[in-house]
Amino acid sequence: MSERREEVTPDSMEQACMLCGWAASDPEVCGRKIKKQGLCAHFFCLFFASQLLYWQDEQPGMLGFVMQDILHAVELAAQKRCFVCGKNGAAITCCREGCDRSFHLPCAIEGECVTQYFPPHSSFCREHRPEQQVEALPEEDTECLICLEPVGDRKSFHTLVCPACKHAWFHRDCIQGQARYTAISSFSCPHCRDNHDFTFDMLHRRL
Template sequence: MDEQKSNCEENDSEPTDDSASAHQSISLQGSPRVSPAAADKSGSNTASSSTPECIRACALCNCVDRSLLGQRELRHFRSSSERPTNKPSAFPLPQPGNDDLSSIGFSDSSCLTALFDDSGCWVHHWCAVWSDGVKQTEDEELEDVDKAVISGTQRLCEYCKRLGASIQCHVEGCSRFYHFPCSAASGSFQSMKQLVLLCPEHIDKAEELGEEAWCAVCDSVGELTELLFCTGCGLHYHASCLEIGATPIQRAGWQCPECKVCQTCQPGEDSKMLVCDACDKGYHTFCLQPAMDSLPSDPWKCRRCRVCMECGVRGLMLPGSAQWFENYNMCEECQQHRSSVCCVCSKAANPSVGLQCCGICR
């Protein structure tokens, strides 16, 4: 049998205990924000288990500091005189997003006051810089970030339909707003030099930006909808020029070949970099748990991108030692069930009647 399987676990495919403790914060408004990693690693809610750690998350995209979606570092911005005075919500803040595009932003604006601490709010660098109304001073300080947060909690993202959107399409009269990760996932055009975003409806306007809209490989505009935006250097690449896809999960937080770093330890040892076949993000073989001795010859997926096509379980919900089959599309439990039950009558195998195995799908 030639099933593909892997026992790898990426220790930075999710916020780790170490990173959570490095950015631990006091719970806001009495409603602690629980790290998804703490929930995954706890195993079960027993009486002896300790209280999950609270971690800071962006007040716009709701992702943690070490996000994989290209927002850069989490920064603290002081509040102006227009700090929200709403009464605290009876509902707790949602758990910080786990870099899944479906968990970006907020579903309810009632948590506005809980997004601010005594002196201000926490926002990712790029989420703040790109936000509508934010000004940059001569000494490169950012102003009115808190105002962008207040406005963002009232705006739905055009892509994910959740609140917290603060980046508007540059075309006059266009009312589309996005979260920073969603702007890339939607296929919008982004100019890092001019901090200009053009939604998919107005992406043709990118040609007016000249060389900034050129692909770094073929030096031409080509098909604008196929351009990938590097969150590291700001250059654009046609997906076809790199022979990769252009799915939303690949676009969000994408790094070009020159900027790509390990999502666990950052720069270094590029020769031992594994690149996920689904999201195109890199991981060192020695940063995985357990570590790998060499680069695999078959396509490889990180834990975040493993989803069982039978039961729907995601890789992050299973221990790192769990085996995967069918190009990481079948979890170990479903594979065992498939090999012991007839696909026609759904009856289990017995000693008197053997099961025939398909040579293609097993």
């Protein structure tokens, strides 16, 4: 006897994040959803939202953000159009002075924007994102040291190289995923073990 499950995802009824408008999204990108006093927002959407200040003592807002500030950020976002998907409600704005490109956190990768997952959580549009300065090209059949899939034969937004040894290549998504769960002090190139330049390039420049 086979009992067919209803193909209804719980997400279709889930509350959407007030900062990006998505109910379901990649937790690797947006983080978990936080709900309080009728507000609902992704963990990382809160951190990246423009002009949203984080307060150390957690009262009385959501995770150290003041409720009023969150509502203000939502209001601001409502007036901004995402340059990637064209929809309103783009809470993140490029940090480069004078640039007013805004985007949703879940649209960042498609738009080739850089969002830095560490304080002060800066974000950049694809034109102003920091680039890796290393002169190196992946050799044929080079694999990503994390997932062991090929990285392709050129440097691109999706490919990063260790600035110290210039031999370790990674997919941006792979290194970004790892960076989020590794302490900065132990974050190093799996190939040459360089920590200083590696961390700088992987975190401060690109992620």
